[in-house]
Amino acid sequence: xxxxxxxxxxxxxxxxxxxxxxxxxxxxxxxxxxxxxxxxxxxxxxxxxxxxxxxxxxxxxxxxxxxxxxxxxxxxxxxxxxxxxxxxxxxxxxxxxxxxxxxxxxxxxxxxxxxxxxxxxxxxxxxxxxxxxxxxxxxxxxxxxxxxxxxxxxxxxxxxxxxxxxxxxxxxxxxxxxxxxxxxxxxxxxxxxxxxxxxxxxxxxxxxx
DNA sequence: GGACAGATTCTT
DNA sequence: AGAATCTGTCCC
Numbered sequence: 001x002x003x004x005x006x007x008x009x010x011x012x013x014x015x016x017x018x019x020x021x022x023x024x025x026x027x028x029x030x031x032x033x034x035x036x037x038x039x040x041x042x043x044x045x046x047x048x049x050x051x052x053x054x055x056x057x058x059x060x061x062x063x064x065x066x067x068x069x070x071x072x073x074x075x076x077x078x079x080x081x082x083x084x085x086x087x088x089x090x091x092x093x094x095x096x097x098x099x100x101x102x103x104x105x106x107x108x109x110x111x112x113x114x115x116x117x118x119x120x121x122x123x124x125x126x127x128x129x130x131x132x133x134x135x136x137x138x139x140x141x142x143x144x145x146x147x148x149x150x151x152x153x154x155x156x157x158x159x160x161x162x163x164x165x166x167x168x169x170x171x172x173x174x175x176x177x178x179x180x181x182x183x184x185x186x187x188x189x190x191x192x193x194x195x196x197x198x199x200x201x202x203x204x205x206x207x208x209x
Numbered sequence: 210g211g212a213c214a215g216a217t218t219c220t221t
Numbered sequence: 222a223g224a225a226t227c228t229g230t231c232c233c
Contacts, residue, residue, distance in 0.1 A: 038216070048216070050229090058228065076226035078217050095216060114219060126217055171216050 001144050003154065006066045010086025014039040017094040018182045020083070021164060022155035025096060025143075028133040030104035032122050033155070034096060035187045038169045039180040040082070042091030047174035051091035062091035067144045071129070071136050078126030079136050083143055083152065097170070097181070098123045100189045101131060108132075119188045159184055 005016040017039035025032045042051030042062060050059045050072065061070045062084055070082035070093050082093035099122045101108045108121045108131040115121045122128040134150050141148025163186075166179040170191065183190040 040216075050216080053230075056229070072216085073227055075215070075217055076228080080216060082216090097216085124217070130218095169216070173215095 001146075003067075003144065005085065006144065008066075008085065010041060010090035010092035013041055013085045013092035013094065014178075014180050016085050017180065018164060018166070019158075020094055020096075020152070021182055021184055022157070022159040024102070024153040024155065025099060025128075025132060025150060026153060027150040028104075029107045030132050031102050032099035032108075032128060032132065033102050034099045036098035036181070036183040036190045038095040038097055038182070040093050040095060046178075048169060048172040049091070049093075051093075055091075059091070061140045062093050064088050064140075067142055069134075069138055069141050069143055069148060069150060071134070071139045073136060074126065079129045079134070080125040081129045081132075081134060081150070095125060096128055097125050098183075098189050098191055099128055100187065123189045123191050 005019055008016055017037040020034055020037050023034050025034060040046060040049040042049045044052065046052055051062045055063050058072055061068050064084060065088045066085045068084045070084055071079055074080055080095060082095045085092040085094060101118060101121045105118060109115065111133050112121050112127060112131050122131045132150060138149050143150050143152045163184055165183045165185050167181050168176045168179060169181045
């Protein structure tokens with residue numbers, strides 16, 4: 001399967017993130033409609049991107065062709081999923097931040113016992129990955145040719161522009177001027193915007209103002 | 210080789 | 222507000 005965004009240049013990653021709203025992420029018996037995405041570029045232009053400082057073992061797949069899974073572990077315990085964008089050599093990716101489980105609710109619930117309501121099943125990047133049951137070992141697999149555990153499918157109807165909100169990305173301090181977080185207005189599965197707060201260090205060093 | 214911050218989530 | 226505790230980066 002081929003899609004227009006697979007051939008888009010890395011500089012269009014924000015457009016791709018916007019376009020992927022409403023797409024379906026299918027894996028392990030669960031289907032999730034994407035309601036929140038974020039764009040990340042690389043190499044100098046985007047200080048918040050994992051590819052900003054160059055290629056490492058972790059971000060290597062971002063430097064490859066579009067349409068592959070960039071999975072990474074965060075805070076030592078959670079996994080977040082990105083879809084790579086742009087041609088090989090131009091790192092860029094779209095973070096799948098949240099979605100609504102539209103099929104396989106039982107399977108999703110069994111993987112996410114902490115979720116109290118159905119709208120909490122995939123209302124965050126690590127929650128979404130957990131609900132889909134995608135392991136870190138799926139790193140680098142394709143999301144468009146059916147060979148990997150996760151497949152993206154286009155929506156029957158695209159999300160119209162008037163339903164799309166754009167704003168700064170969640171949890172990042174760099175490049176706050178970029179409105180590279182996209183979400184579907186009013187959707188209950190979209191997480192409320194939270195500015196990043198640094199993890200507390202020694203109490204004696206904490207700022208009081 | 211060590212310190213530290215982070216594209217998070219759950220519990221107190 | 223704190224804990225869990227991996228990965229990359231920066232500084233010695």
